[in-house]
Structure formats: C-alpha cells, structure tokens
Amino acid sequence: MAQLVAQKRVLLADLTGDSIRAMSGSMVAYQGQVEFKSAGMGGGGGFRAAIRQRVAGESISLMECTGHGRVHLAYQAQDVTVIGVQNDTVTVESEHVLAVTRDLQLDVQFAGLRGMTTGQGLATTKVSGSGQLAIVSDGPLIGLDVAPGQPVVVDPDAYVAGLGQLQMSLVSGVTWRSLVGEGGGEPFSLRFEGHGRVYIQPAER
C-alpha cells in the first residue's frame, strides 16, 4: 500500500508497485522506478468529466504516479497535511488537493457557492471512501468547530475544507452590503451552521 507522509512543505509518497493520484506538476523529485501520466480529473470519466474539466480549468488536473520508489510532491512551498479517511467524506477546495491514495473517490463539483461569490475558486472536490488524502494550505490549517448555536463565518478566500453535517450560506446583511463598492475586502462571507468542522488557512487566495 502506498504511504503518504507529510514533512512540513513536502509530501513523501512511498509507492510499492501501486499508484497514487497527485496534482499535476507537483513532483519536485523522485527516486526509483516511477511513471507519471495524466489522469485527467480523477473521479468518474467520460463525457461529463470532460466537460467539468473544461469548466474547472487546469488547476485541478491530476497525474497518476505508478511504480516502486519515493516521490517528493509539493506545491508553491505550501504546508502539507495528511488526513486518514475511513468510510467518510471530506469536502476540499479542489486547488488544495495535493494527492490521494487509489481507493479514495473524487467527485468534482465546479463553481459551488464559493465560486460564485468570489469568482476565484471554481471547483470543490468531495473526497470519499477509505485511504489517505494530502492537502496543501498557505500556512498551517486552522480548524474551527461548528455546533448548533455556534455558527462560524469565514472569508471565502481563506476557506480550505469542511467535514461533518454543515449548511453553508452567504452572509449578506446590511452592514456587509454597505461595504460593497468601497473596494476589496470581504463583500461576502460564508456562514457555516450545523455540526462539523471548517478548515481555513491564514492567507487569502
């Protein structure tokens, strides 16, 4: 079984004859016999996936790394976090997915709520099944718990991932709207309610 280990800003992927999927172009070094080939979007395939890929752009295209050896993966010197998933689902902004082991399913949903508010993030990836997921973030991730009666509001540009039963809505109160037109800042924010956890990074995309 391939093993993913995070070392600050580098992900070490040890392959034992199997394969992982990783963000295209994220290989910085490798040792051993490893082949790299384009894996498209990951998740599904066929016509629908092709259309999604077009819409969502190249930033989330994946490559398949197969063979025996160690691959060093990294993206823009960002922090790497490895998550173990067992029969569960994590929702990650697609540009933050660095690598997944082979038994995790990826379902890309382009232009979610966040994408519409910011026009930046175009795709969200649902990662489900069992295996390891490596995500990158600009600075260490900060987890913010959401519980009934304790919603959290986050900057769409700092939002990275979410898990649990979360409902997301836009904050568009009077005070927010009055800020629009003054340029920059957070004209809209994302409000999460329910039961779960939201992960943010200490930087705006």
Place this chain on the structure above:
Amino acid sequence: MIDGLGTASYDAQSLPADDNVNPYAFSIALAGEWFVSKGAMIAYYGNVDFAGVSQYASRASWVAARFSSPMYADEWVVASGQGKVVVADRGHDVNSYDLEDGNLTIKQANLLGFAPTLELKQSIVPGFVTLIGTGKFLASSNGPVIFVEPPFRADPEALLGWSDCPSPSQHYDHHWMAQSFMAGVQGMLGRESGEERQYDFTGAGTILLQSSEKLVVDAALLRTVESHTNLLDAQSAGALGQRLIARSQQGGR
C-alpha cells in the same frame, strides 16, 4: 471517520483571546470596537458587525478623532460586537504589540488592526502611519520581525517601522552613485535596486525590519504619492507625467 486533522482545532471558547492562533493568524477577543484593515478578517464567531470607517464615524463621533487619516479611511473597517475575530495577511507572520503611552510608526500595508484606545495619524514618510497612545495593535511581516537600534541604515522596502527615534533622513551611497553616473545609466527617477538609497536612522529608539517585499501597490499609496505632486506647478507636473508614462512603457517598476 477522519483522523490526522485534529492537531489545531478550536471553537468559540477555546480560540485564543487576544493572542496568536499560530505565527500567521491572530484572534481578537472582541468586546466593543476594533479598527481592522479591510481584507484582514479570515473568520469570526459571535455577534460581530463590520462597517466602513467613514460610515461608522457618522454615528459614532469618537471615530473621527481616533482615525485621523482620511487617506486611509477606505482601507479600514470598524468591527463591533462580541466574539472572536481571526485576522491574517497573505500567510505572513502576524505579531501583536502593546503601546504604553508611546508612539510607533509602521507601514500602512502591514498594519492589520488596532484597539480604539490608540490614535492613528498619517506619517510624513509616504506609506507609513503613526499610532499614538496606549493599546494593542497587530502588524504583519514577511518573516519574523527583526529589531535593530540606531545608528542604522535601512532599505526602504525592508523597513517595517520605527519607534521613539526621530524620523529618518535619506542616505545616498556615493560609491553606488559614482558607478551609476560613470555607467551613464539609472537616472534619479526610475530604476533603483535599493542599494543606492537608504533611510538613515540616528538617535535612540528601535527600528523594525522584515525581509524585503514585492512592491504592494495599494490604492492609498497611490493617493499619497499623488497628493505630493501638488507641490509641483503645472509644467513640472506635465514633465513628471511624461517620465512616468515612459517608465510604464518600459515595463520597469
């Protein structure tokens, strides 16, 4: 089940109060008002409202007395209410500073927030603001802040701020200038690498430095520089305009 993400998670209670969450994010325990740089807020819990400084000043007259810099009013909001507000800046280091009946001048682009017990004024040095009084403020830096004492000469791009010492004067490196004159390149206006001109600090005090930055052109800096051109008469202003156009066409910075 999900594991491996449990290392740094918080809720509204366990989030630090007026302290760093990690080196790159700070959690303000809000009970009342704070001035926050627009765009610095990345998350909050609780009942918090955000309003533009000028808008807030129209219903709270003390704001105008505390924020005496119309130049930067558009870049700032007042956060009011009860809760925890997390601020960050491009993944840069974020530090809090406590002023006690003091004053500190800092690069406006790096100032992320300050308590309303402090007063903000524009510095004579373009792009810098001065905080006066007693209270807490937050500033970002590219890498940890380096503190040095005068006499010291600092690259303008690496200068984050200074405290207690007199405002700096400009120092030109004569070796560098001589070389440049001989080579017949690099006019007084335009391309600089940072080594020919420094801010010269003397006297007693503290200077704050960071690793140099890619130039961040904020709207306020543009307005500041533009306001200085009021010193010119129409003819010189026209000549300056032509030189600036030439520079932008060369694609230099």
Place this chain on the structure above:
Amino acid sequence: MTYEQVNSKVVRVPVTQSRPVLARRGSMLGYSGQVSFRPVAGQGQGVRSMVGAALAGESTAMMVTEGDGSVLYGFRGLYTTVVQLTGDSMVVEADRLLVHDAHLQTSIEMVGQGGVRQMARGAVTGQGLFTTRVSGQGTVVLLSHGGTFPIQLNGDTVGVDPQAYVAHTGALQVELKQSLGMRDLIGRGSGEAFQLHVSGHGVVHVQASEEKF
C-alpha cells in the same frame, strides 16, 4: 567571521576591509557601520562566462559590499540556506545566490552534457540550466521558495523537476531528460515533461515549490 541566520529569511553578514562579500543586487535590507555597495557586472572571468552572464540576463547581477560593518541580507521573503564550503565546490542555479564571500571563485556553467545546443535549448525553454560553480573556503547563502531539503545520493539516481532544483555538491552528473512517455502529454498538463536526472555521489538541494524567480 560567521554568517548569522537571523531567521529563516534573513542573514546577518559581518564585513571587514579584508573580507568583502558579493551579494545579489537589491538584497541589502539594512546595515550598521561604514559599508558601501558597488554594482559589478556578471560573475567569473573569461569569454565563456561572459556569454553565460549575458544569456542569464540581469537577474543574476551582483554587487560588492565593502567596508567595516554588519549587513542584513534577504530577498523578497524567500528562504535562505547557509552553506559552508571547505575547499570543495557547489553548483547553484544562477539566480539563487543571495550572498557569498568575495574571495570564493565563481564561474558560470551549464549543467547537462549537451554543450551549446543544450545551452540554447535551456535558454529557450527556460528550464533553468544556468548555474554558478562556487569553490574555495567560505560561506555561501542560497535562496529558495519555502526552504530546501537535501537528497543524499550514494551511487543512485534522482529525478528532479528543473523548477525545483536549487543546488548540488559532490561528484554528481546532471542530465536534462525528456521523460519517457511524456511527450504526448505535453500540453495536457502532467507538467513533468522535462526532468533533471542527477546521479553519482553527493547531495542535491531541492525546494518544495516549482516557483522560479
């Protein structure tokens, strides 16, 4: 005369009359004492290195720091790695040199075995084959995006993304290779079409990013 790592992004360098240093232009953050800066054109001597310098462009322009004092160096928030040379030599991608002792010998060279054609290809594709060989006894400071990590080689081979390659020491051969089976993928964004194959005995320094500067 030791360089002090002030933090991950800044080094403090003592300068004396007898020990000037060479630094990347625009990297001086501040100084105390009586020091001055003087731009110098290119590195190394001879026609070949001049050609190299010209091809490598202005990004590697250096300056001399002379006098008596203490100087802080850093560049645009990039991470710094301090390396001690003890009579051996180090090959560094040309624009990743932040500062080094002026008495060290430097020469521009190309990594890879392809000679002029390879050189031209490197210049055209921007795959970063211009390197500076620094040798002697003294200190060298490297720049990287997010820091470097070393990969030790004991007779084996490592494939390195040319964008992530920073430097290497030891008896290593470096070849630029177009990855097998990659050709048809170019343009479809697997992103790993060109690789540096480094083999032999030594250490390769790699950064955790594909950002060039």
